[in-house]
Structures are given as structure tokens and as C-alpha cells.
Amino acid sequence: MKELEGLTEDQRNKIIQARQRVIESIGKNMDLYGITLSIGHLYGNMYFNGAPATLDEMSETMGMSKTSMSTGMRTLMDLKMITKVWGKGSRKDLYEVVPDWHQNFIDYFSIKWRKAVEMNSSALMKSLKEIRELKQLNEENQPLCELLIKDEEKIKEALNYYHWLLRLIDSFETGKIYELIPKEEKDF
Missing domain, CATH: 1.10.10.10 (Winged helix-like DNA-binding domain superfamily/Winged helix DNA-binding domain)
Structure with missing residues (x-):
């Protein structure tokens, strides 16, 4: 060196x-x-x-x-x-x-989180479609429909989480996160 x-x-x-x-x-x-x-x-x-x-x-x-x-x-x-x-x-x-540690953090997590959101949202949407189809085919079966409604709600909760996570990722990538949590320069 x-x-x-x-x-x-x-x-x-x-x-x-x-x-x-x-x-x-x-x-x-x-x-x-x-x-x-x-x-x-x-x-x-x-x-x-x-x-x-x-x-x-x-x-x-x-x-x-x-x-x-x-x-x-x-x-x-x-x-x-x-x-x-x-x-x-x-x-x-x-x-x-x-050397921008803030940007490195944002890039790393944005890449990883977007990939996870896409993969998991796709699986959830496929399951949601299947549950809705099953519910439609079995409208007369009350116990089954009640179970499917509960599962549908759980999947929708998960999808709402992934929608929120996308908004968080967007706030990182646009820099809006710094409006909530500003970068600080401390003299240690």
C-alpha cells in the first residue's frame, strides 16, 4: 500500500x-x-x-x-x-x-426486497385465484366456504404487506426516506 x-x-x-x-x-x-x-x-x-x-x-x-x-x-x-x-x-x-453507505444499504435491500416481493406476491396471487375458484365451485358447502374466506383474508393481509413493502422500497429509491429519517453527520 x-x-x-x-x-x-x-x-x-x-x-x-x-x-x-x-x-x-x-x-x-x-x-x-x-x-x-x-x-x-x-x-x-x-x-x-x-x-x-x-x-x-x-x-x-x-x-x-x-x-x-x-x-x-x-x-x-x-x-x-x-x-x-x-x-x-x-x-x-x-x-x-x-463509498456511500446509505446508498449501498438502499441498493442492497431494494434489490433483495423487490425480488422477494415479486416472488411472494406471485405465489399469493396464484393461491388467491385458486381459493376464489374453489369457493365459487362450492358455494353450497358452508363450512368449506368459511374456511376459504378466512384463508382469502390471510392472503389479502399478506398482499397488503407486500404492497406496503413496495412503497417502502420506493421511498428508499426516491430518497423520500430521508425526509422521515435524515442523514446525519456526527463528529465522533
Whole structure:
């Protein structure tokens, strides 16, 4: 790391130790949200990297295979946590971290939540259609209709939740969430 050149060994070690603690914390945090620990560590390392890096450089830094590194980079790009950048005189792809933690959170959860909403809403709508058809075919069977009405209400409650979740996602993506919960800049 060029930025650490010119420092004493003790200074370098203290900076590296402090960074490693943060990188480990980022990795564990991302692991909680379904991203592997190693990809979390990759993001953490890139976060502290002083310049855009190639797959080879990050592979060497982290001691990961180029295949694993490529998979990790692709995952982080899909989550919009890193971007591919142009580097003068470089034929290899360069990657740098998107340092906006608020936007990273929004992008990650928006992507995951939208996918879940689509999948679950589709299953709920299919079940709702089947229940309504069954209810229509068995109008004379009072106990069955009562059961189907209860199930229909439960499914409608779930669909209302997913409709609310879409509105929440929209508030993240449009930035309206910050009207309710403004970003803060604290001096720790």
C-alpha cells in the first residue's frame, strides 16, 4: 500500500490493525445479510484501498483465487457496491468501491426486497385465484366456504404487506426516506 510508505513500522501496524478490525466488522455485518464473509472482507479491503484495483491485485491482497475474486467482484457489482472504472494505460478492468453507505444499504435491500416481493406476491396471487375458484365451485358447502374466506383474508393481509413493502422500497429509491429519517453527520 503506497499510502503507508514513509511511515514507521509501528505506525503501519497500528493502521493495518485498525483497518482489519473495520474490515472484519464489515464482513460479519454483510454475512448477516446473506453475503459471504469473504465478499464482505473484499468490500472492506476495497473500501480502504487507496485507488482502483484489478482482480489480480485484490486476489493477491486477499489471498483468494482469481475465480473466487471474480465471483466476489461480480456480486458486489450486482449489488452496486463497486463499479468498474477506466484506468489510463491499463488493459485490465479496474474496480473501486462506492463509498456511500446509505446508498449501498438502499441498493442492497431494494434489490433483495423487490425480488422477494415479486416472488411472494406471485405465489399469493396464484393461491388467491385458486381459493376464489374453489369457493365459487362450492358455494353450497358452508363450512368449506368459511374456511376459504378466512384463508382469502390471510392472503389479502399478506398482499397488503407486500404492497406496503413496495412503497417502502420506493421511498428508499426516491430518497423520500430521508425526509422521515435524515442523514446525519456526527463528529465522533
